[in-house]
Amino acid sequence: MHVGFIGLGSMGQGMAANLLAAGHDVTVWNRSPEPVKALQAQGARAAETPAEAASEGVVLSMLADDAAVRAVILDGGVLDALPKNGIHANHATISVRLARELTERHAKRKLHYIAAPVFGRPDMAAAGKLNVVCAGHAASLERLQPLFDAVGQRTWPLGDDPVRASVAKIAGNFMLASAIESMAEASALTRAHGVSASDFLEIMTQTLFAAPAYQGYGKLIAESRYEPAGFPVRLGFKDVGLALQAGDDARVPLPFAGVAREALLEALAGGDGERDWASLATIAARRAHLDERDAD
Ligand code: NAP
Numbered sequence: 001m002h003v004g005f006i007g008l009g010s011m012g013q014g015m016a017a018n019l020l021a022a023g024h025d026v027t028v029w030n031r032s033p034e035p036v037k038a039l040q041a042q043g044a045r046a047a048e049t050p051a052e053a054a055s056e057g058v059v060l061s062m063l064a065d066d067a068a069v070r071a072v073i074l075d076g077g078v079l080d081a082l083p084k085n086g087i088h089a090n091h092a093t094i095s096v097r098l099a100r101e102l103t104e105r106h107a108k109r110k111l112h113y114i115a116a117p118v119f120g121r122p123d124m125a126a127a128g129k130l131n132v133v134c135a136g137h138a139a140s141l142e143r144l145q146p147l148f149d150a151v152g153q154r155t156w157p158l159g160d161d162p163v164r165a166s167v168a169k170i171a172g173n174f175m176l177a178s179a180i181e182s183m184a185e186a187s188a189l190t191r192a193h194g195v196s197a198s199d200f201l202e203i204m205t206q207t208l209f210a211a212p213a214y215q216g217y218g219k220l221i222a223e224s225r226y227e228p229a230g231f232p233v234r235l236g237f238k239d240v241g242l243a244l245q246a247g248d249d250a251r252v253p254l255p256f257a258g259v260a261r262e263a264l265l266e267a268l269a270g271g272d273g274e275r276d277w278a279s280l281a282t283i284a285a286r287r288a289h290l291d292e293r294d295a296d
Pocket of ligand 1: 071
């Protein structure tokens with residue numbers, strides 16, 4: 001299938017490469033040129049503008065946040081370039097508000113907006129093992145299935161309203177933030193009483209919390225391995241903010257999200273925006289002055 005792909009960041013690079021590997025004809029666009037060159041070397045065509053990447057009628061995007069989607073998709077002429085019945089599938093994690101606006105703005109032009117956010121970090125994107133949560137126009141979802149198969153291990157459809165996929169992704173990332181913050185605080189507690197984070201987290205992640213999220217992030221915390229980031233504090237802060245905004249809009253209190261937001265904000269203030277969000281463990285340790293205690 002001919003497909004445009006916009007946004008070749010940590011996630012988009014691997015996804016576009018997997019579309020090429022599956023035999024699709026991929027035209028890519030990215031704001032900065034380096035990732036475009038890497039994809040060209042793998043057989044992609046380079047578009048001069050985001051609009052050009054959309055001109056064949058099916059375009060996928062994997063941009064950072066709401067602001068990037070507005071700048072590239074709405075202000076970049078993508079909707080003007082898509083032919084009637086064209087499809088735009090957005091894989092990024094964006095606000096419920098913008099998902100609703102995009103749904104309406106595409107529909108007004110007889111275009112189909114598909115929300116297709118993903119679970120999985122850049123290594124999973126590179127391996128084609130993402131979990132794709134999607135919602136939107138049924139026939140378009142069917143048309144996109146071979147593309148989702150190329151980037152993901154499984155597709156999780158949630159019906160015809162794109163907002164549903166957006167909110168499921170936001171809620172899932174809120175759960176991840178809560179898991180990281182709880183491991184951060186609990187391992188600060190054990191450290192203060194002489195049990196290392198790695199000993200404690202090994203017990204927990206091999207027993208009661210033997211699930212991928214706890215095991216993956218628990219390992220990063222146990223090894224204090226926060227760079228290079230798979231998912232940076234900067235994007236985690238964005239996503240917890242999206243959960244709080246979606247909660248405000250629907251009158252759903254999310255007290256844990258407030259705690260996670262403050263911890264992520266503290267990390268950002270300390271200049272850690274590009275470290276992995278598992279580095280919330282260092283914030284919990286700092287609040288307890290653990291490093292000073294160790295030095296005594
Ligand atoms: P990233 O590495 O920061 O890449 C962001 C992409 O957006 C880059 O292509 C960047 O272009 C582009 N971009 C940002 N601002 C822009 C602007 N104003 N105009 C044009 N392009 C702009 O992020 P990522 O990790 O790939 O994540 C992408 C999305 O997937 C985010 O919504 C994130 O929350 C979500 N997500 C991430 C993960 C993860 O583990 N990383 C997992 C699931 C979902 P440049 O290359 O020019 O900077």
